[in-house]
Amino acid sequence: MNVTGNGDQPTLSVQNLETHFFTKEGVAKAVDNVSFDVDKGEIMGLVGESGSGKSVTGFSIIGLVDPPGEVVGGKVLFKGEDIAGWDDEAMQRLRGNRIAMIFQDPMMTLNPVLRVDTQMIETILAHDKSVSKDDARQRSRDALGQVGIPSPDERLKAYPHQFSGGMRQRCAIAIALLNKPDLIIADEPTTALDVTIQGQILYEAQKLCRETGTALIWITHDLAVVAGLADKISVMYAGRIVEQGDLDDVLDHAVHPYTRGLLGSVPGHNTRGQRLYQIPGMTPSLVKLPAGCAFKERCPNADEACGAEPQITQPVVDRNVRCFHPQMQEAAE
Amino acid sequence: MTVFIIRRLMQSVLVVFVMSFLVFGGVNLVGDPVEMMVSDEADQEERERVIKSMGLDKPWYVQYGLFVTNAVQGDLGKSFVYGEQALGIIVHRMPATFELALAALLMAVVIGIPLGVFAGLRPEARTSKVIMTGSILGFSLPTFWVGLMFIMIFAVMLGWLPSTGRGETVPLMGISVSFLTMDGLAHLLLPAVNLALFKISLVIRLARAGTREIVHQDYIKFARAKGLTTQRVIMVHLMKNIMIPVVTVLGLEFGGLIAFSVVTETVFAWPGMGKLIIDSIQGLDRPVIVAYLMIIVMVFVVINLLVDVLYSILDPRVRLQDVKG
């Protein structure tokens, strides 16, 4: 699916990705037949609640799924090449270089006993041994400036715990940008930050992608974050993609009952004094998924048809939905 | 940082004083020192003379005061057995003990850390399970028995290494050391390994536990996400974090090494402080006992101080927090 309409191959094309966790209690299909494309300069929001498999999808792409998890099927085409089966050494050359990742909690992302400059310089030197230490230091300094950190020279010599949360995350972003990657996977990068900082970072992220053509996957549980940022959106539930499409289209006319439930529960949609809508029930455990549609226990429209597993259909142009009863009408208020 | 050091120094001095009081009280007030000095037939006059000459007729606080004043000047009394200054005797034998302890410490670090980190990185591997079971054996086996077995196997049965004593010594900066000679090394090997065994096991378990905790931390995953080689992730990111608890414990355990050398020195007839103290306890040589205890206390206090300082150097979070506070 190529939403931006240009003819280049997408930077990233995930096809039927399967990542399973083999635990004592059973097999959890954390990523179950997930497919999406991200083009150059495009921002895709990967949305879902905790346990939906969105973070694991991110880790599967970059090859950092740890046992008992394993990528067991599908393809990850990065610039046309399938990297899903690559071994660790080959992936090391891509990571931090052509594909970068930003984690959620800036507190623990940076090694507390190493200086910031060490952690930045090593990222550069890991991928280009010909760079001199001074040049690497200069580039690090510039990167810090680029993300809006004041007095970068002093900051370089500091330790992570001397930074505030927002600054630490900017630092992590700076590290991700050091080698000018083609793809950035951001796993809930602003969840741990306060709203004003979040807004700034979102704005800068968008600007960056437009300017440099970097593709960005923004993983989050917060629809509001995605709303102002992404070009397209994929909604995940219980390891599966349930709805996918252009961002504005989906937000205006969501078709899957889960997406509608999510949108309905965003404050601001309700008139004052009304109870906030809540999707009834709880996310099922991935090890004990019900047969058929994973959402049927919580869905107001479920019937016997939902006992079979729904496949992806396209009820509307450029929209993927996994549901037997896509809701085509306007959402009730 | 300086404030920190000064504060710790003052605490240390306090501890030394308290310990000196306890040592003095314990050794001098419990048990009758006169009995040890005179033969059974001595009459009252003889006893009085001894009591006076040792100052035992004075009240205890005066005795303590004398003790402290003398101690500060380096006079901790004369050994009953050797007739010389107790302090001097101990200091003379210190290098041997320290040499042994340092050799054991070195082994613990060089052998223990790599094994522990390996076991932590691959907990399911068979080698790891062997290492862990070995470590349990290591700290279960009573040191003295292992020493005996070493002597039996390597010295008596195989004849590879000498069984007792210290080897040839060579002066190094005024102290006589034996590890610089081949003979010295041959004599040093068995006792050092014996002493180190317990510590190696400890370090292995520490390193393994630390590794298992650290390996799951976000910053390790982030380091991998940056594309750093596995080697760098382990040797730099992991190691630096592991060193903190390991060094702390090792530092504190160094004091234990010195104390435990008592056993190894007895088994291998190594001429250090340890053997001296055992002989002194059995021979009721009070001044030497007191002097030994005081020295040990000093050594411990210094070690604790050094470890605290080292800890704050290794962990920037501690160091910089102290500056603010």
Place this chain on the structure above:
Amino acid sequence: MNTVAEHVAPVAGLPEAEIKVETPFRRFAAAFLDSKVATVALVVLGILIFMAVFASLISPTNPYDLAKVSIMDSKMPPGSASLDGMTFWLGTDGAGRDLVSAMIYGLRISLGVGVMSGIVAMAIGASVGLIAAYFGGRTENFIMRIVDIQLSFPSILVALILLAVLGKGVDKIIIALIIVQWAYYARTVRGSALVERNKEYIEAATCLAIGHKRILFRHLLPNCLPPLIVVGTIQTAHAISLEATLSFLGVGLPVSEPSLGLLISNGFDYMLSGKYWISFFPGVALLVTIVSINLVGDQLRDVLNPRLER
């Protein structure tokens, strides 16, 4: 929900169960027996304790019966026969005693001293730790300061100092061992009591105006048991090892009641002339005892500590 009744069971640290017939103890037992090594160790330990308790019934001879011991039999290698037809399976020691018998009695003494001092030290240490954690403030600081200072010195040193002061004798050794060990228990119990103290059920109990002593012993203590049990096993092994070491060094138990340590020490002189068995076999017995206790303690720790479940 932390109800008081639930926590009287010793292994309260386990997760809530669905309504099955499994009791917490059965689950604990199953988890413990999961490790073959630990199970073997437990069995071995059981055998050793049995032997120690019924020493007089099991031992082939009574090694302290001077009438039966003859110097003619001394230093005989394993497997040799005595003058009256008895086989010395493991040889004899320097005084002519059958080594097997000496070892069994020695085991009894080693285990007895170790366990007894351990139990008393546990009682004292646990009480002190509980009091420190419960009352907090200056009391706690003072107590923990003492504990820390004592723990910063290695146990063997503390033992040596105590023995230098107290002199020789079985009771002195036991006292020394108790003093060496109590601090570990105090620190462990205080640590877990601190965590428990802040939990709601203690608050609830305090609101009900239940007396301090009752809160301490019936509510707080049972929840601190898991780490205490683990420390207990490991410390007991340590105490046994320490006593053996002290006896070996000659400052431990007197010659009239030889523990395994003293037996080993007696054999030391004969080793260089090749009569290894006098030191070797008691050493093996000591070793097996300590290792089994440690293995059991290790498995206990893994089972009782949920945090390590990775």
